[in-house]
Amino acid sequence: MSSRVSPSVAVENYIRLQFPSKSENESFARVAVASFVAQLDPTLEELTEIKTAVSEAVTNAIIHGYENSFGEVRIECSILDHTVKITIEDDGAGIEDISVARQPLYTSRPDLERSGMGMTIMETFMDLMELESSPGCGTRVTLVKTVGDDPSQQPS
Amino acid sequence: MSVETLVHQEVLVVRLHGDLDHHSVESIRSEVEKALTLGGYRALVMSFASIDFMDSSGIGLILGRYKKLKEMRGAMALCEINPSLEKILKMSGVYRVLPVFPSEREALAHVKGVL
Numbered sequence: 001m002s003s004r005v006s007p008s009v010a011v012e013n014y015i016r017l018q019f020p021s022k023s024e025n026e027s028f029a030r031v032a033v034a035s036f037v038a039q040l041d042p043t044l045e046e047l048t049e050i051k052t053a054v055s056e057a058v059t060n061a062i063i064h065g066y067e068n069s070f071g072e073v074r075i076e077c078s079i080l081d082h083t084v085k086i087t088i089e090d091d092g093a094g095i096e097d098i099s100v101a102r103q104p105l106y107t108s109r110p111d112l113e114r115s116g117m118g119m120t121i122m123e124t125f126m127d128l129m130e131l132e133s134s135p136g137c138g139t140r141v142t143l144v145k146t147v148g149d150d151p152s153q154q155p156s
Numbered sequence: 157m158s159v160e161t162l163v164h165q166e167v168l169v170v171r172l173h174g175d176l177d178h179h180s181v182e183s184i185r186s187e188v189e190k191a192l193t194l195g196g197y198r199a200l201v202m203s204f205a206s207i208d209f210m211d212s213s214g215i216g217l218i219l220g221r222y223k224k225l226k227e228m229r230g231a232m233a234l235c236e237i238n239p240s241l242e243k244i245l246k247m248s249g250v251y252r253v254l255p256v257f258p259s260e261r262e263a264l265a266h267v268k269g270v271l
Binding site: 055 | 175178179181185209210211212216217220239244247
């Protein structure tokens with residue numbers, strides 16, 4: 001699963017992060033994305049929502065994708081106007097049935113006391129959440145959110 | 157992330173600090189479990205006053221303890237929930253199963269009344 005922002009795609013700014021699937025990196029990932037998004041001058045609430053959604057996606061990659069074994073998690077975060085687009089991808093186990101995985105309270109790991117709310121939180125906190133996955137190859141989550149003053153909503 | 161536990165008349169009070177995510181939740185869970193088991197407590201108050209960040213791992217922690225205390229016919233309450241936490245807790249249905257109070261004092265009074 002590889003996705004790269006091609007130079008022909010209009011983005012104003014972007015970052016890429018790649019790190020091993022260690023739970024220590026969950027906090028690094030959400031803080032790094034939030035620091036980058038801060039240039040759009042989001043509200044504290046919007047920033048918390050983005051941090052939470054990123055934390056859910058990275059946690060899923062580590063515990064479900066790689067099942068706590070070693071692997072690489074890649075994040076790309078790009079901004080255009082007031083919209084932030086974040087992709088979080090892994091080369092892990094993948095998801096057999098995406099519609100089942102997206103159901104609130106569904107978890108494949110009740111043994112780990114997972115609440116099954118991760119995807120619902122991503123859907124609720126972001127404007128858009130897309131999930132692509134192929135079993136045995138990996139999963140890519142795309143999160144999109146418009147923050148602060150959206151110019152398209154302003155009268156010209 | 158750290159966790160501060162204290163006992164108030166047979167009620168275990170757990171004050172959570174810092175970030176509550178998948179990485180930090182494992183050690184918090186084992187500390188809370190250890191305190192509950194060692195003291196044989198049937199009442200638990202969890203305070204979120206010093207929580208800076210929480211994701212769905214925190215929901216798992218709360219509902220896991222709720223299940224356990226329910227099996228023991230115990231009592232549990234949450235307190236000092238900030239607005240960003242409130243959103244996640246409401247979304248997950250935590251407010252439908254657990255009482256939530258603005259202060260630790262009120263949460264303590266509630267669980268003592270239930271026992």
